[in-house]
Amino acid sequence: MRTPKILIPVLAVAALAAASPAFAADPTSAPTDTPVVGTAPPSQPEETDLVEGAPETAAPAPSESTSSDDDLNAPTSKPSDKPDASTCSDGWYYYPTSKDKDYHKGVGAEQANYNGTSRTAKSTFVSEVSGTVGIAVSGELKVEGNAAVVKIEGKFGVNVSASLTAKIGNTISVDTPSRKTTYARYGVYRLKSYGYSQYTHLNCTKSAKKNVTIYTPHRIGWAIWEG
Secondary structure, rough: OOOHHHHHHHHHHHHHHHHOHHHHHOOOOEEEOOOOOOOOOOOOOOOOOOOEOOOOOOOOOOOOOOOOOOOOOOOOOOOOOOOOOOOOOOOEEEEEEEEEEEEEEEEEOOOOEOOOOOOOEEEEEEOOEEEEEEEEEEOOOOOOOHHHHHHHHHHOOOOOOOOOEEEOEEEEEEEEOOOOOOEEEEEEEEEEEEEEEEOOOOOOOOOOOOEEEEEEEEEEEEEEEEE
């Protein structure tokens, strides 16, 4: 008689799993598990010239070519000269050099819940708006955004995008200690990385480097902290 007693709760769990909400298959709408609660709001980019958006097309070719310090084998001829033995595909290229951490870009209003009781309470937050977060750039990104994304993924072995959309309905629940306030902001984490744009001419000479700091959408999620 012990076998039916074991099977009954197992079947009940299976039934509950089958009855999960329809939107659970969408990762942007499913509840977030094991949230990390910080003690301060997430840090924001410090670049004073940070601009939202990335070029949709590559910039025009520069008027002159300057050989780069790290390309000792490049010819020193001007781009107007005919190439000798070697030719290159002319155009702007982006070269990532190093990466930093993720920075959170909020979508919608910041939410908060104060626990005025003497016990720990559960705070539940739901995203109420939808919004798309794209690339942000400080410096001179001369290539289109998608071209930079491909280079960053290849260099650092990460998955980033030109844009990500945070959707309505994502839910998160966290414990709020007694007499504390839990703050929540839904949005997109963007990976901060560094690199430079450089133009390569047909005769393989290269222009001066244009330094770039770029924030590429990395993942969708909540930023949670207490105060």
